[in-house]
């Protein structure tokens with residue numbers, strides 16, 4: 001049971017004001033404790049992910065455990081440097097002064113997480129919140145209840161000083177939290193709910209980071225190395241059964257290589273996934289509602305490969321669709337499942353124009369050898385982040401800020417960007433009192449000349 005939300009937020013605020021989270025040594029100790037607790041709880045985390053989504057050990061460990069442990073180690077090593085006041089230049093007009101930018105914690109942060117990587121997406125922002133010195137409330141997704149329970153157990157077990165609380169519940173709980181005043185909000189989920197979160201934040205003028213979704217395109221140009229493109233796309237698209245915010249949502253392939261590309265993709269799917277499906281080692285769709293939504297998409301194009309599913313086990317196999325209509329749901333909504341529509345283009349500008357007409361995507365992937373094609377796509381299209389000749393790997397490096405733009409979100413995190421997402425940059429000018437500049441005062445006869 002959760003304690004009443006207003007009281008819980010009040011306790012966190014009091015703790016923050018008493019300085020429970022601000023001292024650097026304590027921040028480091030709390031992150032180390034979190035690291036060790038995640039490591040110790042690994043079997044329980046993997047079991048919960050298996051229960052909620054049938055996540056395989058390979059996928060669960062890679063995307064929800066090892067990535068977090070690596071992120072904590074990365075942050076702990078650098079946060080002392082990031083926390084130092086940063087000296088910046090001062091103009092000559094400010095003679096006698098020095099200028100600094102201080103990173104200060106916002107205060108009490110709210111983190112709302114989705115179900116697709118339920119452990120990772122609740123904890124990764126928390127690492128930034130703790131590193132920056134905040135207290136935090138984490139609200140995991142109600143659609144993955146076993147993982148939500150483990151999140152609470154792990155987090156409140158190792159951070160039992162009341163500086164971080166995990167609140168379990170669904171939409172009503174999220175709304176009750178959003179009614180409170182927080183100092184920053186970090187939301188991961190759909191664009192539609194992101195809008196509501198931002199409206200709620202506006203009531204208190206709370207800064208928000210919104211990590212949202214959308215349809216991330218993948219372009220395969222005529223000169224792409226087809227075998228490697230097919231392997232990388234089949235891996236990225238069907239990882240977690242396509243329930244990944246940055247999964248390639250659809251492919252635009254140059255007409256001249258459509259057939260060999262599809263053949264290579266089918267080979268890649270069979271090599272990588274067939275045996276895993278037969279052994280029950282393929283992630284399931286999260287629930288019946290999403291399974292039924294995906295089934296509807298199957299009727300909106302020509303089946304090129306796959307298409308088999310089982311509503312009882314929620315398994316849906318990797319599926320390729322051709323001849324889709326741009327106005328159909330499958331090309332209007334984020335697919336978020338193992339269905340990949342394949343569209344063709346004759347000339348690069350055609351694909352670029354069609355992508356540019358749509359909301360700005362969270363990710364974009366281009367497979368092309370030509371430097372000119374790469375330059376055109378990177379210059380003409382706006383997207384959160386992406387890869388040239390790869391897919392999804394851009395989010396697995398702590399050196400690249402990860403986030404969306406436009407409908408796919410605002411703000412970014414991972415590595416230093418996480419520390420910054422939870423910090424206010426406070427600008428301070430330190431002036432000397434050893435002398436005073438008479439020119440600045442209005443009664444001086446050359447008052448304007450020093451500017």
Ligand code: NAD
Nearest residue numbers: 113114115140141170171174189190193211212213214245
């Ligand atoms: P969702 O928006 O339905 O739910 C996410 C969280 O918001 C949950 O904790 C839920 O309880 C809460 N919530 C739901 N409705 C709410 C409401 N009306 N008011 C307040 N809170 C509410 O999203 P989801 O289905 O869990 O996740 C899928 C979406 O998230 C996809 O669009 C995907 O692309 C996106 N996503 C984005 C990222 C990213 O990093 N950008 C990562 C994962 C998922």
